[in-house]
Amino acid sequence: MSQTAEQHQSLWLLTASPSIWAAHFVLCYASAAIWCEKFAGLGGSLTAVRLAIVVYSVVALTGIGIVGWIGCGRHRFGDAELPHNADTPEDRHRFLGFATLLLSALSGVAVLFVSLVALFFGECY
Amino acid sequence: MTHHLRELCRGIEPPSQRDSGAKRAEVALPGSAVALLPDGHSRIQSALNPAGVEAAGIENLFWWMVAGTTVVWLGVMALTWHSVRTHPESFNRRREAFIIVGCGAILPTVVLSILLVFGLSALPGLVAPAPSGSLKVVVSGEMWWWRVRYEPAEGQPIILANEIHLPVGEPVQFLLESDNVIHSFWIPSLAGKMDLIPGRTTRLAVTPTKTGLFRGVCAEYCGTSHALMKFDVVVEEKEEFNRWLAHQATPAAPPDNPLAQRGEKQFLANGCGACHTVRGTNAAGVVGPDLTHLGSRLSIAAASWPNDSAHLRRWIADSDKIKPGAYMPKFDMLRSDDVNAMAVYLKGLK
Incomplete structure (x- = not known):
């Protein structure tokens, strides 16, 4: 049996995708708020912020995709049978891999939902 | 029109207050009162009784939301029903996985995505400013009443309180201010809510489409008498509105008795x-x-x-x-x- 991450009790990867989602949301919100308040003003163009949001979103989705891919790989690793609730490193490994994959899917959808706002708003309100 | 509005207003009085000897319920209960109104008068404060372009858009969005969430709810209920009814011996992993992922993840995501796009596409129109040259009304949130300042294109500003008249069919630009706490300006039948935030001026465009009496409220808790911070909104024909505004600009007549x-x-x-x-x-x-x-x-x-x-x-x-x-x-x-x-x-x- 090869060494698995869970033999070191590591949960960090599980939190990675939701953290990227949260960071993406804060960045989008702060960028729009600061831009409209300090630079563009009421009715000013949001083009610069929309471009920034596209960049943030591509970076965030790439990060979430990588995390999800690693999670998927962990879920596929080993011979532990469903439902992965035994107190063994192998079961934890597959369970956490699957949970990481699902959280990544959720985070990816959330990032897209946040980004959608940039499609519809062209100026500061 | 004015007489009719007065009759409407009398109808707003809660039953406890119509009782001449009533000492009970000294504080009027506006919410309950409105709910008790006969003849559809309760609809003066209903987002489902749109009398404005913006409110009609919100009502449309509301019904789409109801339809979308009903689809999600039915999907989840069907999933629950299926999980209770399925016997262990007939368990098919591929089929169950398809149902769980389909009804539990893909269906809600697709429906929510459609609703989100629909809602977002409606938002810019709801928060857009009124065309330049529109009637400008500055509303200040006080504790607990509304200071209203009409700023006509010509002449001095006209300061009033707790009652707003609007011309039907014309966009009006509200500018909203507060120097105390956060309030929220909401005329459910005409438009969406907009917060009044100390230190800022927010704006709300309203285009009434029907004449009548409507009710506005403060929609953000702002202190002890928040629930009693309301205002009357009268939408009338342009000529009638002009007469009303011109009269409001005049000084008070000396008492005659x-x-x-x-x-x-x-x-x-x-x-x-x-x-x-x-x-x-x-x-x-x-x-x-x-x-x-x-x-x-x-x-x-x-x-x-x-x-x-x-x-x-x-x-x-x-x-x-x-x-x-x-x-x-x-x-x-x-x-x-x-x-x-x-x-x-x-x-x-x-």
């Missing part, structure tokens, strides 16, 4: 002018609502009570009981005939 003249003297002698303005007199206070044409309004105490002499008397003598926490002091130390004279004077400020 001895009782009202005595009331005016009492009003000025007891310091009411330190807080209230009555244009055409020495009363020029700006702490409280402008009372120049109080008698022409549909209600008093920020649309909490009908505007008649009896309620005016009670408001002057015991304001805190009607509106807890109000800054208006009660004048229960005055003789009742003086209070009566003041009520007659104020009611006569048409």
